[in-house]
Amino acid sequence: MALQTEDLIARLAADARPVDAHRILRTTLVAATLGLAAAILMVVETIGMRRDWATAWGDPRVLAKILFVLTAAAAAALVFVRLARPGRTLKPLIGLLALPFAGIAVLASIELGMAGPQDMPALVFGSSWTFCLTYLPLYAIVPFGALVAVLRSSAPTDLRGAGFAAGLFAGSLAAIAYAVHCTEDAMAFVAAWYAGAILIVGLLGALLAPRLVRW
Amino acid sequence: MSIPESQLKDLMLRSMAGDEAAYRSLLDAIARLVRGHVGRLLSRARAGNTADAEDIVQDVLIAVHTRRHTYDAAYPVGAWVHAIARHKVIDHLRARARTGSSLPIDDLEDLLPAPEEAADAVWDVARVLDRLPPALRSPFAAVKLEGRSIAEAARTAGMSETALKVAIHRGMKRLSRIFGSGNGVA
Numbered sequence: 329m330a331l332q333t334e335d336l337i338a339r340l341a342a343d344a345r346p347v348d349a350h351r352i353l354r355t356t357l358v359a360a361t362l363g364l365a366a367a368i369l370m371v372v373e374t375i376g377m378r379r380d381w382a383t384a385w386g387d388p389r390v391l392a393k394i395l396f397v398l399t400a401a402a403a404a405a406l407v408f409v410r411l412a413r414p415g416r417t418l419k420p421l422i423g424l425l426a427l428p429f430a431g432i433a434v435l436a437s438i439e440l441g442m443a444g445p446q447d448m449p450a451l452v453f454g455s456s457w458t459f460c461l462t463y464l465p466l467y468a469i470v471p472f473g474a475l476v477a478v479l480r481s482s483a484p485t486d487l488r489g490a491g492f493a494a495g496l497f498a499g500s501l502a503a504i505a506y507a508v509h510c511t512e513d514a515m516a517f518v519a520a521w522y523a524g525a526i527l528i529v530g531l532l533g534a535l536l537a538p539r540l541v542r543w
Numbered sequence: 544m545s546i547p548e549s550q551l552k553d554l555m556l557r558s559m560a561g562d563e564a565a566y567r568s569l570l571d572a573i574a575r576l577v578r579g580h581v582g583r584l585l586s587r588a589r590a591g592n593t594a595d596a597e598d599i600v601q602d603v604l605i606a607v608h609t610r611r612h613t614y615d616a617a618y619p620v621g622a623w624v625h626a627i628a629r630h631k632v633i634d635h636l637r638a639r640a641r642t643g644s645s646l647p648i649d650d651l652e653d654l655l656p657a658p659e660e661a662a663d664a665v666w667d668v669a670r671v672l673d674r675l676p677p678a679l680r681s682p683f684a685a686v687k688l689e690g691r692s693i694a695e696a697a698r699t700a701g702m703s704e705t706a707l708k709v710a711i712h713r714g715m716k717r718l719s720r721i722f723g724s725g726n727g728v729a
Contacts, residue, residue, distance in 0.1 A: 331601070333574060333597060333600060333601055333604070336601050336604060336605070337567070337570045337571060337574060337604065338567075340566075340570055340604060340605070340608045341563060341566050341567040341570055342563070343608070344558060344561055344562065344563040344566040344567075345561050346559070346560055346561035347558075347559045347561075347611050347612050348612055349559060349612060349614075349616070351612040352612065352613065412613065413613045413614075413615055413623075414610075414613060414623055414626035414627045414630060415618075415622055415623060415625070415626030481610075482610065482613050483606065483610040483613040483626075483627060483630075485626050485627075485629065485630045542634075543606065543610070
């Protein structure tokens with residue numbers, strides 16, 4: 329390398345400027361908002377909204393579904409902005425990520441406990457579990473791309489962990505968008521297939537991040 | 544001249560506010576810190592010569608510059624720098640493994656200290672340095688943080704090697720008094 333370290337330092341120092349300490353937070357917010365808007369737009373344009381929104385609001389199970397996707401997104405967002413900084417690792421934050429999933433699992437088991445054995449398959453599988461598992465992850469592609477762009481301009485050192493958080497965050501945003509369309513309101517369905525689809529995107533994120541995020 | 548964490552943080556915060564003189568001193572201090580980190584990490588991975596090391600030091604400085612918005616004021620600057628240096632060393636060793644030399648890359652992550660551990664060590668040493676008499680701070684840091692030889696540090700500090708060894712020994716004893724045992728601090 330021809331450049332001396334001293335000269336490099338002089339050049340970098342000449343580039344001193346006020347730095348925005350909240351840049352990670354700001355860019356994450358922008359990426360998530362754009363990603364969610366794109367996902368909702370795509371859901372509405374491809375598979376359409378559920379037609380019974382006017383009455384669905386009154387159903388506590390629908391509210392539980394919305395609460396689950398929102399808290400899953402919030403937990404993943406908190407972990408994501410932490411792992412965008414160097415030296416932070418996923419392990420101590422796993423509990424926070426698991427919290428919304430544990431919550432919906434508890435609600436689902438209460439629901440199944442109150443149902444008769446003949447109703448259980450209907451509650452768990454509904455009529456569209458394969459569709460949910462296939463299509464929900466596709467709506468996560470745009471938010472995931474936006475979050476990867478945030479990671480590339482940050483300094484994550486636990487790339488698998490950061491990729492996992494980015495995937496869970498993108499998957500949760502896709503789940504919010506998918507809920508605009510989906511009429512499966514059984515909590516058992518949400519606990520199995522919404523959660524499963526979000527986890528699939530999370531695992532893909534962990535798998536892809538080491539290749540996609542180089543800095 | 545190595546500087547304690549409290550001063551490093553002060554320089555960092557002033558740099559983030561756009562103070563060019565503070566930023567210059569900060570980069571100088573970070574370069575010295577990184578040289579020690581990189582040298583130690585490379586020798587632990589049994590890899591690299593000094594030319595390689597200086598390349599990585601420059602890479603780390605550029606990363607520090609372009610990613611200074613990722614510094615979190617709740618954490619020590621030393622720990623933040625170490626995490627970036629470790630990332631760059633691993634990156635460099637991976638790239639070299641791809642180009643033919645056969646390093647056991649799978650063991651790399653285990654071989655180099657985990658970020659938290661290393662950060663704690665840097666943090667501990669920084670806190671201890673603050674408690675040392677000012678005259679001993681820089682030679683102690685030169686040897687214990689920057690990985691310099693006793694001879695070199697003694698020359699820089701303008702003291703005899705024997706005097707420096709004694710000083711460092713006292714520093715380490717002080718360290719074990721403060722932390723209960725001297726283990727775990729490189």
